[in-house]
Amino acid sequence: MLEPILIEFPSIITTDNLIIRSPRPGDGKAAHQAVSESQDYLKDWMPWAVEVPDAEWYEKWARENHLDFLGRKNLTMMVIHQESGKFIGGTGFHSLDWSIPSLEIGYWLHPSYSGRGYMTEAVKALTEFGFNTLKAMRIEIRCDADNLRSVGVAERAGYQLEATFKNHRRHHITNKLTTTLVYAKIAEEHHDA
Numbered sequence: 001m002l003e004p005i006l007i008e009f010p011s012i013i014t015t016d017n018l019i020i021r022s023p024r025p026g027d028g029k030a031a032h033q034a035v036s037e038s039q040d041y042l043k044d045w046m047p048w049a050v051e052v053p054d055a056e057w058y059e060k061w062a063r064e065n066h067l068d069f070l071g072r073k074n075l076t077m078m079v080i081h082q083e084s085g086k087f088i089g090g091t092g093f094h095s096l097d098w099s100i101p102s103l104e105i106g107y108w109l110h111p112s113y114s115g116r117g118y119m120t121e122a123v124k125a126l127t128e129f130g131f132n133t134l135k136a137m138r139i140e141i142r143c144d145a146d147n148l149r150s151v152g153v154a155e156r157a158g159y160q161l162e163a164t165f166k167n168h169r170r171h172h173i174t175n176k177l178t179t180t181l182v183y184a185k186i187a188e189e190h191h192d193a
Contacts, residue, residue: 013077033055089107
């Protein structure tokens with residue numbers, strides 16, 4: 001197995017409407033603004049959005065995630081709307097297991113940009129990148145069963161429901177038990193499609 005730090009791949013993916021790239025020093029202000037504007041929607045699904053730290057904290061976040069990207073430890077990426085240049089969401093590959101390789105895609109989108117297919121476009125581009133460039137054998141998407149927008153993105157991107165974990169977690173606000181859905185694609189099926 002090739003050492004992850006030696007794997008060469010670009011830090012930018014472009015689609016028809018989006019630029020998807022790794023965070024860089026200087027991105028903290030834009031990240032803070034996007035999360036702040038999205039907090040009311042995000043906090044129900046993302047524990048990290050319940051409280052929004054200041055722009056300085058997000059600058060530290062951008063720099064740490066830039067280093068993690070270079071070290072191939074976590075591949076956090078920003079979603080930027082090409083036409084406006086605005087940071088409109090986050091995505092990337094997490095829970096990396098380079099020995100397989102197996103990846104998990106996470107994502108969130110600014111509510112002002114939802115309903116336009118942007119996150120499905122981003123996930124499809126990441127899926128191609130994961131299989132073709134990173135040589136993934138498996139890519140997963142995990143989401144709360146009640147997060148219907150997230151479920152829709154996984155399904156529109158062609159992922160198959162593989163598992164339903166009932167009473168899997170406690171909701172970070174309500175403390176109620178929640179169900180996690182696991183969607184997946186594997187390399188053989190993706191390339192045969």
